[in-house]
Amino acid sequence: MQTSKRIQTSSLTIATLFCVVCPIIGYLKIGLPPVIIVGGSAVLALFFWYFTYLKNPTEPNVILPLFILTVAGLQIHIIEEYLSGFGPAMSRLFNIPWSERSFLMIFALVGPTIYTLTILGLYKRVPLAGFIAWFIFIGPGVAEFTHFIFPVLQPAIEPTNINSISQQIKGTQIDNMHNYYYKVTGRYYFAGMYTAILPMVPGIYAIYRLTKKHKPIK
Template sequence: MQPSTLATRLWIIFGAITVALIGCIQFSKGLGIEYGLISGVAFLGWCRWSTKSVRYQVDLVPYYIGSIVCLLILNTIRYATHAHEFIQLIYPFGGHSSGASGYANWFLPQVCLPVSGLLIGGYLLSKRQRIGLFFAWWGFLFGVAESLLQFIIDLTHPASYLPLYIVGTLTAMGLFYVSACGLLRLSKPKVGNRPSIEQANPLTTRQINLWSMLFISFMAVYAVTLYVQAGLLPVGVIMGSMMGGLIGWRKTTARYWVDPYQLVPLYLLLQALFYIHVGEEVLTHFNQQITALSGHAWPDEEFNYLITLVGPAIWVLAAYSLWRGQAFGHFILWFMIVGMILGEPTHIVVFPVVRLLRQGGGYTYFSGMYTALFPMIPAILALFRIVSETKKQSSDIYEKQA
């Protein structure tokens, strides 16, 4: 066994033990047992089928991204139907010892932690790192476990949320199908090089304008929804990022082709760090602190839907679109680049300063401050990648015309 392989196995073993212990001690024994069992089976599958070759793993990325999207949709339905409250009854030894309460007590260990980990795994998988295949095993097994758990909930508490009963069941079936397909591909690896993606023809001006109209419509719906929920303050930050993203997209990736296999790893890493940031906002009640600044009430339920569940499902879905080289994925990537570079620092340089000026006192912690800057790192790297490729292609076009 090579030293690098041994080191990877040791990292996986000790990391899995640590996560299982945290689950048992901080949340519930059932959760720790689930994570421990999934990690053990994933490790065995990874050792048996996935430690010799990584040449085929790019085929797994669409299934992997799809499983994360299905997982977020499923948890949105669980929250809407209060099924997440029943989950604690499913786990053995379900008592909680964490200091968190309510929504955070469910969201942090059972949504934020696994989704953030899977997004980091997606970065490694799309970078063709061998350890990325372990995350693929873990993610697909977790998808199977969560879909089976949903079936148990549907069978034991069907009358509690009858209007969305069929939606939860269908979503669980979709998650099970995607995860099962991923496991089959892992157990029967394809031998070959990275599949090539044909360079797409640049969009025409008419196509760019039509896509822009669609994106502006999406931005308008999102802005109105956010304004009704939270007031003008967060709308200004997010809509400014979206407008900047639209301009950036029109100037670069709408007209010049950039290899999506180079952008998707950075985008998935950005999403992982951003979702960790969302976890901090949930834990420290970001919406309540915004309410204190703006005077516009932002209810917990609306914040939870838009910022922690529905929004992230759309942002992760954009990774699949980006993988396919589609306009929607490139626009969302640009929105995230602008938002992470210009929007997230507001947690440090705007929100606490506004509170200081309005309420007095010193410069103190504001919700989301500690993790706000980390998503900037992959955002800056993606920005440099896009700009450099755009400049290169534009100069080539200029030389040909000359």
């Protein structure tokens, strides 16, 4: 069933605001990396969503399993990120104030709430739910490959110190910042790297499947 013009316009407006406001908030609260990763994923999601789901929402029996599998993989991945200190490790890598509390609030509490509501929205073919789904397919689905790049990047804070450190960054106390720099540790690993592929596989497949399925409305 095709989405009405009024709902298309309002949904597009809200999604566009998301693509602008969230990266700005991320930049002000944390720094540039969220703008590049989150903002870039959001813009790509907006593009794919506009040409697929917005005008003619995908059938729930097609998109829902793909979304649920991607989110399930993402949640397992977040467990590894938490246990290995992803937020503080990113803080040390890029000199940004990303505390463990902030990480848990966003990815362990707010995120699952949004995913649950998105599942209901996809079932009801709500256009904005499709945008969130595309954002998850492209963000965790594709952007998780950055985990395999981070080990070769020199940390901005004490790159040659192999020990975990704690200090204030831009007025925020960040504790237990691990150093995963390969040249120092001799181990090719970064927080969350082992399970990064779990949301990538269903996410990338979802992009392929939904793009292939799309047929322009005449």
